[in-house]
Amino acid sequence: MRRLLAVNGSYRSGGVMDQAIDVAVQAATLAGVQVDVVNLRDYPIEFCRNCRECTQQPGDTPGTCVQNDSMQALVDKIEAADGYILASPTNFYTVTAVFKRFMERLIVYAYWPWGTPAPKFRKSHATQKAILIASCAAPGLLSRLFFTTLKQLKLTAKTIGARPVGSVVIGRTAQQEHPTLSEDARKRIQRLIEQLM
Template sequence: MTKILVINGSYRSDGITDQAINVMVLALREANADVDVVLLREYPIEFCLNCRECTQQKGSVPGKCVQQDAMQALVDKIERADAYILASPTNFGSVTAIFKRFMERLVVYAYWPWGQHSPDFRKNNEPKKKALLVSSCAAPGVLGRWLYDTHKQLKTTAKVVGAETVGTLFTGFVSQRSQPILPPQIQNKAKSLVAKLL
């Protein structure tokens, strides 16, 4: 059974991002995938301390963080998963602050000894897993995808954990109403995209 890990960086319960994830999760479960959804808004992750203690050990296994929070359990989930859905709406031209906090803690996936100018990512030489990227913005979808950093940051996150991006769901014009509803054509695209993870 394929294990899919969903990491959702939306602040808003039942907003566009949650609605898109719900459609995808339902489709994956109908295809007998094992799906685990992590809502970062409910997940206790502290800020990275930039101590780089976790980056000093060689090898493909993620380093150990000095923080005593739930990030280690999330790294364990990342390691066990066969594929990912990484999601964040666009806030101020970027992923949300909670998704960025999560991204920064992924430094455990880097080997970066003192004196070395830049990190080597631990998963670069391993077989790639698959990832779908989900985002939205107030601007037109195509424009938002290219103007803002959200898509780039989600793609970087996938790469760091050892995944290749195989599909993207980017919804535009999401600020037209206070209670947005995921359009039927986007729901259909969300359903069709999940096949790329299986």
């Protein structure tokens, strides 16, 4: 593996998710892998218009969106990567709105011509690997049982042609105004990076 793409759905600069991404980047860099970090809060991505223009042409390469914003640059980064770190805090039981907006715009990875009942994945065979990182105010186990954050991250991986090889949920992140990542969470993230290699 030569190049990883980390997609961070956190709104909070320097928060727990940023700290988790930093740990993942350090571990991957030590293994000789280049990591490109995308903080979605810094990328102006418009809402999907549901015009489906991007889904009309067949093939395994992503379609082209009619909107002129930062999404095409993100799709280019996805296509250039050998593996992925997909990360989002939990807001109202699921991924953040900025991550959801990113997910919706991944419709470019679907082939769905008019007259067909459902879309097909352009990347139907998972050729890449991904790790998933979620955080939440509740204990991590409760997040796995009752929240959909990990499910949405898994769907994102599947959509872009990746197979999740591991996940971590960082729980109890709302105990302090400025929480720091625990040593246990750091070690779990480092182990995830090893699984990704």
